[in-house]
Amino acid sequence: MTARRAVVRWAWRLFRREWRQQLLVLALLTLAVAATIFGVSATYNLVPSADARFGTATHRLELDRADRRGLDAQVAAVRAWFGTVDVIGRRAVPVPGSVEPLELRTQDPQGAYGRPMLALRAGRWPSAAGEVAVTDAVAATLQTQVGGTVALDRRARTVVGVVENPGDLEDEFALVARAHADPPTAVTVLVRATAERAAALPADAGGRLEARPACHGAVLCATATQSERATAAAGALALATVVLLLVALIAAAGFVVVAQRRLRQLGMLAAVGATSRHLRLVLLANGATVGAVAAVAGTATGLVAWLAVGGRLEPLAGHRIDRLQLPWWLIGATMVLAVVTATAAAWWPARTVARIPVTVALSARPPRPKPAHRSALAAGLLLVIGVASLAAGIDSVHDRANPLLVIAGTMAIVLAIPLGSPLAIRAAAAAAGRSPVGIRLALRDLARHRARSGAALAAISLGLAIPIAIVIAATAAEHTAGEGNLSDRQLLFRIGDAEPLVPEPPPAELERLGSEVDWFAATLDQPAVIALQVAVNPADREGRNGQILRPAVVLGRQVSEHTVRDVGVLYLATPELLGSLGLDPATIDPRADVLTGQTGELRFANLSGPGTPPTVQPIQLPAYTSAPTSLVTSNGLRRHGWQPRPAGWLVAARTPLTGAQVARARQVAADAGMTVEARDHQAQLTAIRTGATATGLLLALGSWP
Amino acid sequence: MTAMLELRRVSKVYGSGPSRVQALCEVDLTVDGGELVAVMGPSGSGKSTLLTIAGSLEELSAGEVLVDGSALAGMTRNQRARLRRRLIGYVFQDFNLLAGLTAVENVALPLELDGLGQHAARAAGVAALDELGLADQADRFPDELSGGERQRIAIARAVVGDRRLLLADEPTGALDSVNGEAVMRLLRAACKRGVAGVVVTHDAQLASWADRVVFLRDGRAVDQTARPPGPESLLAPRPGR
Numbered sequence: 001m002t003a004r005r006a007v008v009r010w011a012w013r014l015f016r017r018e019w020r021q022q023l024l025v026l027a028l029l030t031l032a033v034a035a036t037i038f039g040v041s042a043t044y045n046l047v048p049s050a051d052a053r054f055g056t057a058t059h060r061l062e063l064d065r066a067d068r069r070g071l072d073a074q075v076a077a078v079r080a081w082f083g084t085v086d087v088i089g090r091r092a093v094p095v096p097g098s099v100e101p102l103e104l105r106t107q108d109p110q111g112a113y114g115r116p117m118l119a120l121r122a123g124r125w126p127s128a129a130g131e132v133a134v135t136d137a138v139a140a141t142l143q144t145q146v147g148g149t150v151a152l153d154r155r156a157r158t159v160v161g162v163v164e165n166p167g168d169l170e171d172e173f174a175l176v177a178r179a180h181a182d183p184p185t186a187v188t189v190l191v192r193a194t195a196e197r198a199a200a201l202p203a204d205a206g207g208r209l210e211a212r213p214a215c216h217g218a219v220l221c222a223t224a225t226q227s228e229r230a231t232a233a234a235g236a237l238a239l240a241t242v243v244l245l246l247v248a249l250i251a252a253a254g255f256v257v258v259a260q261r262r263l264r265q266l267g268m269l270a271a272v273g274a275t276s277r278h279l280r281l282v283l284l285a286n287g288a289t290v291g292a293v294a295a296v297a298g299t300a301t302g303l304v305a306w307l308a309v310g311g312r313l314e315p316l317a318g319h320r321i322d323r324l325q326l327p328w329w330l331i332g333a334t335m336v337l338a339v340v341t342a343t344a345a346a347w348w349p350a351r352t353v354a355r356i357p358v359t360v361a362l363s364a365r366p367p368r369p370k371p372a373h374r375s376a377l378a379a380g381l382l383l384v385i386g387v388a389s390l391a392a393g394i395d396s397v398h399d400r401a402n403p404l405l406v407i408a409g410t411m412a413i414v415l416a417i418p419l420g421s422p423l424a425i426r427a428a429a430a431a432a433g434r435s436p437v438g439i440r441l442a443l444r445d446l447a448r449h450r451a452r453s454g455a456a457l458a459a460i461s462l463g464l465a466i467p468i469a470i471v472i473a474a475t476a477a478e479h480t481a482g483e484g485n486l487s488d489r490q491l492l493f494r495i496g497d498a499e500p501l502v503p504e505p506p507p508a509e510l511e512r513l514g515s516e517v518d519w520f521a522a523t524l525d526q527p528a529v530i531a532l533q534v535a536v537n538p539a540d541r542e543g544r545n546g547q548i549l550r551p552a553v554v555l556g557r558q559v560s561e562h563t564v565r566d567v568g569v570l571y572l573a574t575p576e577l578l579g580s581l582g583l584d585p586a587t588i589d590p591r592a593d594v595l596t597g598q599t600g601e602l603r604f605a606n607l608s609g610p611g612t613p614p615t616v617q618p619i620q621l622p623a624y625t626s627a628p629t630s631l632v633t634s635n636g637l638r639r640h641g642w643q644p645r646p647a648g649w650l651v652a653a654r655t656p657l658t659g660a661q662v663a664r665a666r667q668v669a670a671d672a673g674m675t676v677e678a679r680d681h682q683a684q685l686t687a688i689r690t691g692a693t694a695t696g697l698l699l700a701l702g703s704w705p
Numbered sequence: 706m707t708a709m710l711e712l713r714r715v716s717k718v719y720g721s722g723p724s725r726v727q728a729l730c731e732v733d734l735t736v737d738g739g740e741l742v743a744v745m746g747p748s749g750s751g752k753s754t755l756l757t758i759a760g761s762l763e764e765l766s767a768g769e770v771l772v773d774g775s776a777l778a779g780m781t782r783n784q785r786a787r788l789r790r791r792l793i794g795y796v797f798q799d800f801n802l803l804a805g806l807t808a809v810e811n812v813a814l815p816l817e818l819d820g821l822g823q824h825a826a827r828a829a830g831v832a833a834l835d836e837l838g839l840a841d842q843a844d845r846f847p848d849e850l851s852g853g854e855r856q857r858i859a860i861a862r863a864v865v866g867d868r869r870l871l872l873a874d875e876p877t878g879a880l881d882s883v884n885g886e887a888v889m890r891l892l893r894a895a896c897k898r899g900v901a902g903v904v905v906t907h908d909a910q911l912a913s914w915a916d917r918v919v920f921l922r923d924g925r926a927v928d929q930t931a932r933p934p935g936p937e938s939l940l941a942p943r944p945g946r
Contacts, residue, residue, distance in 0.1 A: 001820075002817050002820050002821060002822055002823060002826075003817060003818045003819070003820060005817075005823065006810075006814060006817035006818060006823070007818075009806075009810075010803060010805055010806055010814075013805030013806060014804070014805045016805075017804065017805055265803055265804065268797075268801070268802075268803060269803065269814075270762075270786070271760075271762060271789065271795050271797075272789065272790070272795065272814055272815045272818065272862065273786050273787065273788075273789040273790025273791070273815050273818050273819065274786060274818055275782070275783045275786040275787075276782060276783070276786075277783075278818065357762075357763065358757075358762040358763070359757050359762050359763050362762075362797070
């Protein structure tokens with residue numbers, strides 16, 4: 001024990017003196033740990049909590065009846081069965097200037113189970129008749145604030161507070177006091193019961209009973225879906241483990257260099273009586289120290305980044321984030337993993353160095369290089385296997401990947417780099433025959449110290465390969481002019497949001513929306529405005545916030561036996577739309593259901609019940625994902641018994657739209673109660689590429705002394 | 706009296722075929738406790754090889770080496786490491802101390818490797834440094850010391866504890882004459898305390914500090930001066946000193 005302590009003390013002192021020689025490994029490991037900590041924290045907090053819909057209840061019962069007496073009787077029956085219940089009343093009221101109605105909600109802020117679903121952000125709770133609290137988006141829509149007055153449900157109400165559902169920030173509603181509210185049109189009853197008790201609910205209580213996702217067993221759930229969050233975060237950690245494995249390979253190459261640099265000192269240690277185990281321990285302790293320093297620095301960096309940025313992710317998450325609510329055991333596991341990874345990476349160099357004869361180590365002569373052709377052969381083999389695995393694992397046609405093959409392929413290519421490095425060094429030295437003496441000496445010295453320089457080359461190559469791979473992936477993901485969601489000249493105004501669910505506004509409202517779009521289009525240079533219709537199945541409907549929405553028929557591609565992936569909403573092939581796309585209606589095959597440029601096993605999707613495969617007529621159109629490039633024909637509509645429904649307008653200008661024009665379009669759409677989509681210029685990809693390039697430059701220029 | 710170091714017909718061959726080099730050829734050497742032997746010879750004569758074989762740092766090709774009566778041939782790597790920790794001290798021409806450890810930590814290192822507690826090892830290290838007049842340098846790092854000081858600390862490390870065989874390979878090679886003589890005086894003093902010493906040197910004047918000088922040429926011991934009649938003869942004044 002004393003001997004080990006002495007050896008570890010020396011290793012620690014050496015690390016303190018020579019940490020700069022390990023800057024690349026330290027930086028990469030720190031970066032990997034920081035990214036993992038941030039990723040794990042973000043994943044843990046981004047997973048939506050079932051609290052948003054269930055509070056602390058185990059089941060949620062939706063009661064939807066027109067007559068109040070019937071509704072009251074149902075609630076009474078549910079209360080009698082379960083005992084304590086929490087009742088939330090809902091009533092849809094129209095909002096001037098919006099196609100979507102507003103939900104007037106009655107909910108007890110101190111309710112038995114619904115407390116996590118309701119929070120007061122400003123002001124106070126409504127308590128009297130004529131008082132209301134609204135969410136921030138509703139306040140913006142109604143252009144009001146605390147102290148203002150709004151007209152809702154033919155009644156003037158004073159806004160006394162700003163409220164929200166912390167678990168679902170997109171849950172927009174107005175809260176009124178229960179005692180003074182009008183009868184609800186729908187009621188949500190939150191209950192807490194075992195699965196058996198809930199399943200035995202008498203049928204005459206009616207309604208639709210939904211169990212909390214994590215509550216499948218007979219045991220009552222505790223609070224939020226901690227297990228789901230932890231599972232997602234553990235998944236992120238598993239992914240990070242693969243990255244850490246790659247970093248471990250770089251670290252191993254880096255530790256070989258460190259071992260070679262310290263060879264003479266290790267020889268000296270052996271000369272004064274250190275055993276092979278002591279020598280191994282020196283490098284293992286160095287690896288563990290590097291891992292521990294990287295774990296602490298990376299964890300601190302990741303946590304600081306998370307604390308700084310976590311709050312800004314709330315709009316993305318759609319719920320409030322408690323930045324201090326973190327999976328500490330996973331963070332601890334990440335730190336341990338970093339130390340274990342670095343220690344494991346040091347194992348092979350430690351083993352190799354401990355076997356070098358003492359006199360060879362003391363002389364610090366480079367070990368006789370092993371024949372490069374064997375490792376080069378292995379490198380070539382691994383490279384072929386890696387490329388083949390990646391080619392087999394990534395199906396770009398169907399946009400899917402086999403994770404196992406991708407990971408195996410990546411690992412094989414990564415392993416090929418250190419094995420191929422000695423040959424690269426040897427080739428460079430061989431090519432130096434007629435170079436100036438300085439270059440010749442440098443290259444031959446590299447070849448003489450091949451064990452060290454090959455490892456260093458591999459470490460630097462692997463270190464640079466990561467940012468280069470990110471830059472290539474980001475560049476490959478960047479859309480060309482003919483790809484993306486829309487062209488830079490197009491705007492897509494939608495009635496409702498981007499989901500393939502269309503509302504059914506009254507004709508007057510539809511006319512008002514159309515004139516708003518026309519008014520905006522008139523500000524552009526010779527625009528074309530094309531009204532868009534989608535196909536809906538009359539039998540399909542969905543209720544949301546008291547309004548009826550129709551699922552639009554979508555074109556899907558069969559990617560596996562049970563999976564159909566959406567490839568685009570089917571727009572009705574009207575003569576106007578066909579003309580704008582440069583298609584002659586006379587060329588359409590009367591037997592065709594669908595005109596599309598999409599390939600593969602195409603299916604109708606977003607339909608209730610099994611759909612039949614469409615009869616497809618291929619057309620050549622730009623592959624914009626949001627533009628109307630997959631069309632359903634009138635004959636197809638008739639054959640399947642579907643109906644057309646207005647969905648929005650496509651506005652196409654002659655010249656690319658400016659940022660100011662897009663901003664104005666958004667304002668017009670927001671004011672009118674629509675959504676608008678413009679071309680996504682993928683600014684985030686540019687940021688990623690710039691960051692990766694800067695990291696690569698830093699690694700290349702400064703990390704290897 | 707048992708010889709502290711005994712080499713019997715020791716041979717060492719490096720490489721094979723055309724690149725075969727006979728570094729040592731049937732060398733016999735016996736060093737008793739308290740005796741200082743100088744090994745001289747031209748470059749490539751096998752001096753350093755003899756020392757590394759004697760110190761169990763290298764395997765021999767033929768012959769037998771006994772340290773304190775124990776044959777090295779049957780020992781495992783760990784047994785040989787233990788032998789180096791307990792019995793054998795090394796002094797090299799340069800690069801003697803481990804960077805990152807203070808002078809006293811360097812001196813105490815063999816004792817700590819052998820399992821002695823940190824405090825006890827440090828006390829022994831400080832005592833060893835004190836004997837060489839270096840106690841005030843105990844907590845300084847090697848790169849804060851002069852070449853002569855580093856070499857004296859290396860000698861302290863070589864004799865700390867119960868070391869009985871001191872092997873020095875050109876210990877004065879990187880030092881000026883004053884420091885060189887100081888180092889030789891320390892080696893001589895260590896041998897006076899009963900340590901068996903073997904020192905490789907090119908310098909005939911420094912070799913004169915030894916009780917006996919062995920000459921090597923092409924791996925063979927070609928000559929050696931006579932063993933002196935007794936330790937008292939060492940006290941006789943020498944010309945020019």
